[in-house]
Amino acid sequence: MMIYNFYMAKKYFLSLILTVLCFYIKAQDFDLYSVKNQVSIVCNSKDSTLDAVVANLLAKDIEAVCGYKPPIYKHLKQAKGNVILLGQVKNAQAKAFRNYYPQEIENQFEIFAIKRLKNPTSKIKDALIITGSDARGLAYGVFHISEKIGIHPWYYWADVTPQKKKQLSVSIKDTISKTPSVKYRGIFLNDEDWGLRPWAAQNIDKNLKNIGPNSYAKIFELLLRLKANTIWPAMHPGTKAFFSIPENLKIAKQYEIIIGSSHAEPMLRNNVDEWDKNAMGAFNYVDNSFNINDYWQKRIKETTSINAIYSLGIRGVHDSGMEGIKNNKEAIKVLGDVFTAQRNMLKNTLKKDIKAIPQALTLYKEVLDIYDEGLPVPDDVNLVWPDDNYGYIRRLGNPDENKRKGGAGVYYHVSYWGRPHDYLWLCTTPPALIHQEMLKAYRNEAKSIWILNVGDIKPAEYQTQLFLDMAYDITPFHQQVYVQNHLKQWYQQIFNANVALKLNPILQKYYQLAFERKPEYMGWSQTEPTTPTQLTAYNHFAYGDEGQKRIKQYQQLVHDVLQLKKNIPAHLQDAYFQLISYPVLAASEMNKKFLYHDKAVLYQQQGRLSAISYQDSVAKAFNNIHQLTKFYNDSLSAGKWKGMMHAQPRGLPVFDLPKSKTTLNTTSSEAWGLHVEGTAPTHQADTISFPILYSKASDSTFLDIFLKQAVTLSWQFLEIPKWLKVSQATGNLSSSTKEIRIWFKPDVAQLKQERQVAYLKLQTNLGVKTLQLVCHPQPKVKDTFTEQNGFISIYAVNYTSKRETNSFKWEKIDGLGYAGSVIKSNFYHHLVTAQDSMILSYNFMNTTSAKAKVDVFTIPTHPLNNLFSLKYAVRIDGGAWQIKNFEVQGRSTEWKENVLRNNAVKTFVFDDLKPGKHRLEIMALDPEIMFDRVLISLKEHPKAYGLMPETN
DSSP states (O other): OHHHHHHHHHHHHHHHHHHHHSOBOOSOEEEEESSSOBOEEEOOSOTTSHHHHHHHHHHHHHHHHHSOOOOEESSGGGOOEEEEEEEETTSHHHHHTGGGSOGGGTTOSSOEEEEEEEOSSSSEEEEEEEEESSHHHHHHHHHHHHHHTTOOTTTTTSOOOOOOOSSEEEEOOOEEOOOOSSSEEEEEEOOGGGTHHHHIIIIIOTTTTSSOHHHHHHHHHHHHHTTOOEEEOOOSTTSOOGGGSHHHHHHHHHTTOEEOOOTTOGGGOOHHHHOOHHHHOOSOHHHHHHHHHHHHHHHHHHTTTSOBOEEOSOOOSSSSOOTTOSSHHHHHHHHHHHHHHHHHHHHHHHTSOGGGSOEEEEOOTHHHHHHHTTOOOOTTSEEEEEBOSSSOBOOOOOTTGGGOTTOEEEEEESSBOSSSOOBOSSOOOOHHHHHHHHHHHHHTTOOSEEEEEEETSTTOHHHHHHHHHHHHOOGGGGSTTHHHHHHHHHHHHHSOHHHHHHHHHHHHHHHHHHHHSOGGGTTOOOTTTTOOOOOOSOOTTSTTTHHHHHHHHHHHHHHHHHHHHTTSOGGGHHHHIIIIIHHHHHHHHHHHHHHHHHHHHHHHHTTOTTHHHHHHHHHHHHHHHHHHHHHHHHTGGGGTTTTTOOSSGGGOGGGSOOOOOOOOOTTOSOSEEEEETTSOTTOOOSEEEOOOEESSTTOOEEEEEEESSSOOEEEEEESOOTTEEESOSEEEEOSSOOEEEEEEEEOGGGOOSSOEEEEEEEEETTEEEEEEEEEEOOOOOTTOEEOBTTEEEEETTSOSEEEOOSSSEEEEEETOSTTSEEEEEEOOSSOOOTTSOEEEEEEEEESSOEEEEEEEEEOOOOOSSTTOOOEEEEEETTOOOEEEEOOOOTTOHHHHHHHHHTOEEEEEEEEEEOSEEEEEEEEEOSSSOEEEEEEEESSOOOOOSSOOOOOO
């Protein structure tokens, strides 16, 4: 006892002395390189461990910023001056400083602590101790320091070159990280045929001519810098199976990355590359279970020493349904046998309690249908809920499913190959959609595993960052505004605050335009089966010319991007091109290619001489895409990304030069022509009537004057009333200027409070035309939408009033919808009744007595879980509710149209709506319904594809 007391007293005394000598530093600069101090790193782990890997990467990071590469010592006694000490809590070196890191990180998952100490030994005057609860926790702590000194996680994958500094220090407070919000966080490398694999084969794994260990080392480093931990390796035909290359497995072990596999690869088996049908027979568990079990067993034996998540179940060899079964009832029986066999193999081979072995069943495509028909899944297995391949989660767990011990996760896409159309080229999934869907998943207990299908990684850099940031720490993302700030902060970290501030609206508009129609969908074609391209649904003759308006919006983005490029320093020009210039400019050219093609065809039908010039613009846009892509592959970053970007992935028709038959009818008897907004392309009349103008400064309408023969046309407008503004009153058309668009706008200051009618004379050297323009006074009714030209257009967020309770709330979501914002129904507890329902109300006024058709546009989400649908009700003036449900079944025609336009549309009809003021009400009957806009049609009007102007 005396010996024990003496020992305790000595330990206390030494601790007290160290406490006095080693005072803690709060947010003061720690010198890494200066005239007086050059830091060293101490890490006594084996060279093959992740600890040693990150120690070396930290030294390289410091060197990349200031040119000085710190020495790395194995033992503390070798170091002096300023020292960074790295180690896991189990490491002997870390244990020596156990009193100076929070002991609560011990036995925790992926946590790090950073502590600053002064004079911990006589030779060390300033120490930065980075301690990890485990290897990845330590790595996250080290890369936290790297970010602080200016090394961006995407320094390699997006060429975010750090700013050079002559002296380098880091300002950091004592830090303890949180347990990650989602346990398993990672990416799926997929559809790599036109990007990642050719890049790897030509640049980084030349010896394999495929994706190999050098590629995976860079990918695993990226994952750790993003505080992720899981990979589903690439697996497409032509890609070597991950486990077929021993060095891949060695790299995975070294980087402590958890290996999983996709929905089509049970037991970590890449069937596409590894299943030999000639030698092993059909991949049919009903008739060939012995060979399939043997095939799985061999892989399990090979993976006893790695971190892995084992995918359960069986599908086809690739992304197809199970072989050997006729219906889901038979599939349930087979899967029950498969689960039993797989779990017995895992338990007996890994020598662990089956509940301690990470297992997942991804409920992808037909597997979800089988599950919903009653497939029993062992309680300790993680259920991975899928999206529909287009960013909308098919469903999440109900309250009973959420009690499962195995937990749940999400498999989500920002890149996809398949029906109704691929989107493998650019990454335009809106950050707001990722945020909404993944926040919904987390709040509904899907937080064990999140996997993002990133395609080739590039160009999905930001979406990958956002997804994994949410998975690591969901807390700030509970605030809706944070996702907007996150985008700005990410670009601020890459460039600077001023650039980020200017980029934010550019990118928000870029995502909004692509949400309306992705660049890959602009050909209005589909795949599986592949169909030819056709004219777009944008209306070039109404609503200000939808096609031209979209072109102008993209042209403005391009202008802003190129102007901002001038402010980017030389060392970040490559990053700017791949993150900003290429996606924006390429998307713009794809839109111009098809929208100018529309004009070439439509104007040829009118006999316009200008049709040929539009076809020239189509060819120019096509060539520009290829020139941008050539620069990306051949010149960007001195050729580093050769093979990464492809201008025609899968060779689908949308990427081709549109075929056009723009041959003009040169024998036309008419030398010139007119076209009025809102009329059919071939409309002709003696007196030309325009859409009604309304007495507001923003209203306008247009007239096209064009040549049909090679003549000279002199024209001028006569008898223009004071209340009408004309963009150009006189001019000439000739071989150099074959057409002109004239805009008419009301001069509000000159208008009287009554209907105005004007008859203009368009006098030319080849004839005279009479134009009729009518202007109606705009009703001044507060908070009321008004009829204009037979319709009333309402953006859902601009409600007149709303009804909600403490449990049922409406929430505005920015960054989604054609209008840029949507309004969402928020509740999760139970089915809604009329007594506690959520209602949006809109006042409107019509002048036409008619049958009213009400189109309600929503974001095409899926029901929250299998207890809900997607029902809402609409009524006018307190009448009977009409209920609709926009839930879709499978991959139906309706679903295809919904995901291509990112809208679900339901139509309600109300008979005999009298002129006057009315009240439209929308009641949400299910949670997570996002309303975009409403269109009330009172008479025939031109059809629109895009966002119609709001009539208020």
